[in-house]
Amino acid sequence: MSAVLLEQEKLSVVNVGVDMFAQSVREAGGSVLQLDWQPPGNGDAELAWLLAQLVGDANDPDCAGSRVDRANQLAVERIVSSQPVLTDVALHARDVWPDMGRRLLHAGAPVAWRDMCGPMQGAMIGATLYEGWADSAAAAEVMLARGDIGFAPNHDYDAVGPMAGIISPSMPLFVVRNQAHGNSAYTNMSEGIGRVLRFGANGPDVIERLRWIETVLAPTLKHAVHEVGGIDLKAIQAQALLMGDEVHSRNAAATLHFLAAIAAPLAASVLPRDPVRETLAFIAGNSQFFLNLSMVASKATMVAAHGIEDCSVVTAIARNGGTTAIRVSGLGRRWFEAPSGNPRGLYFPGFKASDGNPDLGDSAICETAGLGGFSLAASPALVQLVGGTVAEAIGYSRELQQVAVARNPALSLPNLDFIGAPCGIDIRKVVDTGIQPLLTTGIAHKEAGVGQIGAGIVRTPLPCYTAALRALATQLGVD
Amino acid sequence: MSAVLLEQEKLSVVNVGVDMFAQSVREAGGSVLQLDWQPPGNGDAELAWLLAQLVGDANDPDCAGSRVDRANQLAVERIVSSQPVLTDVALHARDVWPDMGRRLLHAGAPVAWRDMCGPMQGAMIGATLYEGWADSAAAAEVMLARGDIGFAPNHDYDAVGPMAGIISPSMPLFVVRNQAHGNSAYTNMSEGIGRVLRFGANGPDVIERLRWIETVLAPTLKHAVHEVGGIDLKAIQAQALLMGDEVHSRNAAATLHFLAAIAAPLAASVLPRDPVRETLAFIAGNSQFFLNLSMVASKATMVAAHGIEDCSVVTAIARNGGTTAIRVSGLGRRWFEAPSGNPRGLYFPGFKASDGNPDLGDSAICETAGLGGFSLAASPALVQLVGGTVAEAIGYSRELQQVAVARNPALSLPNLDFIGAPCGIDIRKVVDTGIQPLLTTGIAHKEAGVGQIGAGIVRTPLPCYTAALRALATQLGVD
Numbered sequence: 001m002s003a004v005l006l007e008q009e010k011l012s013v014v015n016v017g018v019d020m021f022a023q024s025v026r027e028a029g030g031s032v033l034q035l036d037w038q039p040p041g042n043g044d045a046e047l048a049w050l051l052a053q054l055v056g057d058a059n060d061p062d063c064a065g066s067r068v069d070r071a072n073q074l075a076v077e078r079i080v081s082s083q084p085v086l087t088d089v090a091l092h093a094r095d096v097w098p099d100m101g102r103r104l105l106h107a108g109a110p111v112a113w114r115d116m117c118g119p120m121q122g123a124m125i126g127a128t129l130y131e132g133w134a135d136s137a138a139a140a141e142v143m144l145a146r147g148d149i150g151f152a153p154n155h156d157y158d159a160v161g162p163m164a165g166i167i168s169p170s171m172p173l174f175v176v177r178n179q180a181h182g183n184s185a186y187t188n189m190s191e192g193i194g195r196v197l198r199f200g201a202n203g204p205d206v207i208e209r210l211r212w213i214e215t216v217l218a219p220t221l222k223h224a225v226h227e228v229g230g231i232d233l234k235a236i237q238a239q240a241l242l243m244g245d246e247v248h249s250r251n252a253a254a255t256l257h258f259l260a261a262i263a264a265p266l267a268a269s270v271l272p273r274d275p276v277r278e279t280l281a282f283i284a285g286n287s288q289f290f291l292n293l294s295m296v297a298s299k300a301t302m303v304a305a306h307g308i309e310d311c312s313v314v315t316a317i318a319r320n321g322g323t324t325a326i327r328v329s330g331l332g333r334r335w336f337e338a339p340s341g342n343p344r345g346l347y348f349p350g351f352k353a354s355d356g357n358p359d360l361g362d363s364a365i366c367e368t369a370g371l372g373g374f375s376l377a378a379s380p381a382l383v384q385l386v387g388g389t390v391a392e393a394i395g396y397s398r399e400l401q402q403v404a405v406a407r408n409p410a411l412s413l414p415n416l417d418f419i420g421a422p423c424g425i426d427i428r429k430v431v432d433t434g435i436q437p438l439l440t441t442g443i444a445h446k447e448a449g450v451g452q453i454g455a456g457i458v459r460t461p462l463p464c465y466t467a468a469l470r471a472l473a474t475q476l477g478v479d
Numbered sequence: 480m481s482a483v484l485l486e487q488e489k490l491s492v493v494n495v496g497v498d499m500f501a502q503s504v505r506e507a508g509g510s511v512l513q514l515d516w517q518p519p520g521n522g523d524a525e526l527a528w529l530l531a532q533l534v535g536d537a538n539d540p541d542c543a544g545s546r547v548d549r550a551n552q553l554a555v556e557r558i559v560s561s562q563p564v565l566t567d568v569a570l571h572a573r574d575v576w577p578d579m580g581r582r583l584l585h586a587g588a589p590v591a592w593r594d595m596c597g598p599m600q601g602a603m604i605g606a607t608l609y610e611g612w613a614d615s616a617a618a619a620e621v622m623l624a625r626g627d628i629g630f631a632p633n634h635d636y637d638a639v640g641p642m643a644g645i646i647s648p649s650m651p652l653f654v655v656r657n658q659a660h661g662n663s664a665y666t667n668m669s670e671g672i673g674r675v676l677r678f679g680a681n682g683p684d685v686i687e688r689l690r691w692i693e694t695v696l697a698p699t700l701k702h703a704v705h706e707v708g709g710i711d712l713k714a715i716q717a718q719a720l721l722m723g724d725e726v727h728s729r730n731a732a733a734t735l736h737f738l739a740a741i742a743a744p745l746a747a748s749v750l751p752r753d754p755v756r757e758t759l760a761f762i763a764g765n766s767q768f769f770l771n772l773s774m775v776a777s778k779a780t781m782v783a784a785h786g787i788e789d790c791s792v793v794t795a796i797a798r799n800g801g802t803t804a805i806r807v808s809g810l811g812r813r814w815f816e817a818p819s820g821n822p823r824g825l826y827f828p829g830f831k832a833s834d835g836n837p838d839l840g841d842s843a844i845c846e847t848a849g850l851g852g853f854s855l856a857a858s859p860a861l862v863q864l865v866g867g868t869v870a871e872a873i874g875y876s877r878e879l880q881q882v883a884v885a886r887n888p889a890l891s892l893p894n895l896d897f898i899g900a901p902c903g904i905d906i907r908k909v910v911d912t913g914i915q916p917l918l919t920t921g922i923a924h925k926e927a928g929v930g931q932i933g934a935g936i937v938r939t940p941l942p943c944y945t946a947a948l949r950a951l952a953t954q955l956g957v958d
Contacts, residue, residue: 243722256735260763263742268756277747284739
């Protein structure tokens, strides 16, 4: 679509959509303002028709779109009013889920052993060794391939885990209660950086650290959490957004706030000094320690927004290393999946894009709650990683607002003059605009155990949203 | 000065300087672009002539201006290469300065008892009681008025203190060593907020807290500092600039970083648990705790840049509650003073501008090192306090760069796409442009002991800089 301004001597064209037309004008010496635009549903007439019927109509409160609008409003109210508080540390996951049995939880949508990416297979082997179910990596692999050990997505347990995201029965869990809505969510604990299970490493050093987390870190933090009567994670997330974190790939300020909350009570506690010192030093030396807590706070928030009839808000985005999958509030436990993209990022010295695993982990739950990519305006340092400017960081938050239902006044973005972060991804808006929700992310090596090789940003695949939209339309009787 | 663009039908004028001309064009229906401009030296012909002779000339390396340029380059190199490290806590100021005697140090340039503002008199009375030199406020006042107790500016001892800035012989000091240049600087410790000595309060609660600082906080921090082998304050300042602090009026991130540096070592120490808990809780609950440390790090930095022959860089800005005074690197210990302005700020409920004391304290040392007002781009939250936007915060840092010699690559400002903070205020540039260096500041009630009643920003008075410029010209044989 082109509009030619004829009043002036030189050809001036505003071209909307397909770039081809603009190019020919440019070649003829004319000036062109190219507007990015694509038709609703990306040119798919059927999708465009469904979309049109899913738009709310103020004069018809009973139409499908108006019902969706009302449901989304309720979802946003639940997100905004959520109060995720770290209320406990469970010393073992099996204490929280007595029916867990010999099962390993993992990031993303369900995936068979043979389809798991390298880092997830490596992490599964490590967890099997840590549990003592096998005494060698080879034996563990045989058991896992044979089906001796069950798998399930973290999300099916209201849990989340970064990267491979493995939670095994002996691992301790952070327990977060959404005080406003009464639901809970769970996550494992950060292992720090370097050779770690979540990137697929499974050597003796990795298992030893997991044991330290189970026997030293978790009991110490459990004591601290009880001592202070719970830690308000949303307040920390809100503060961190004022301090350069987007609270997904950067958690430097949030981690320090968490440390400040537990330092004095721990120092005064009856616990022996060594575990207290080790715990405080571990957190002080790991600026991403709060990531798991930001994830679980986001999960506790989004669980409260899940299960609202007719609601088109995304309540989970999760990547198993092969696919990116989303859940939608009104569409139950069903995952809408598509192959994951590879992040655009900065690679550590010695690594390149082709070494990278497709996007991995449950951490995108942060974006569903308005953090991470949606709050990039708060964290220009991250955009600088991929060669971007402050203006680009702000641009991402502005762009992503277009696919959000509302703004979250509790999550204020300084660089947008303190307006709220985008709140509630509406699949209708994603399909309508073609704007693919953006995640901030770490990049895993595709081979098990190599670890993190970079950090960057990635767009979630559009087919997740179009498939979900079709399902919602069907459910609403729209065709 | 006006330039009229005649090619178009309607009168279009670019007016430079005096607004009167612009107004008449506007009244005649023309359009005007008004450029703020004022002649060098603000129209003072003698000053303009001095300025002209103090400009460097690449073809004349021996001219006065070229000598100043070289001296300033050296000053900037010393600022940029400085490494202020907290190496010790002195349990009593008299241990550091055995010749201190019965003397009280204070903020700003020298000032007689009768000329001291309310908060400073109140703080002097409090310090006299704390030292046990008098047993009532009335008795203390008599002694102070009679001259029984000596006064001296902190800066004469390479020390700094916020607000009234009183340092008495029994107070503990932070000892900071500039590892790159071998000089040291000193400051007192933050008392937190509320009724505090630095705002002129001197009741029993205030004295008791000072005692706690002397007997609990200081020995505990001394232990921590020795345990970790010194704390790199510049690294903390640099990190804090990436986290929403300008490290003068906002120190939230810097305080958390300091806490993280001492928490684990203190938790593991042989010290009893109570002082450790009290110390960590005091710092965790006081987001401005790092202010004194940012000030002393800045002082240790600027001492290294002081005393360079021919140098026109400002090495101290200090306010005694009546005057704002500056020192210049090439002009020795002389102060150039002018009456302080009142801050433009946000007042706490129940207070108004007329309750405020003129600008007070040594904390403007931060600005001489490129922090505070010069780094406002890092801290939009502070500009929001005075009704400003992010764009204004960035604008201040850009504007103030015009009076700086260079940029400090060690102090990176995210919102300026990570370029360095302004470095080295050049009095020539201040007088030439008329841009008055801007400070972020707390606002004290003018009556002793009421405390802080607001926060805001204030411009330092131009006459400080013009007087210094005249002195420099004389010293360089320019007239």
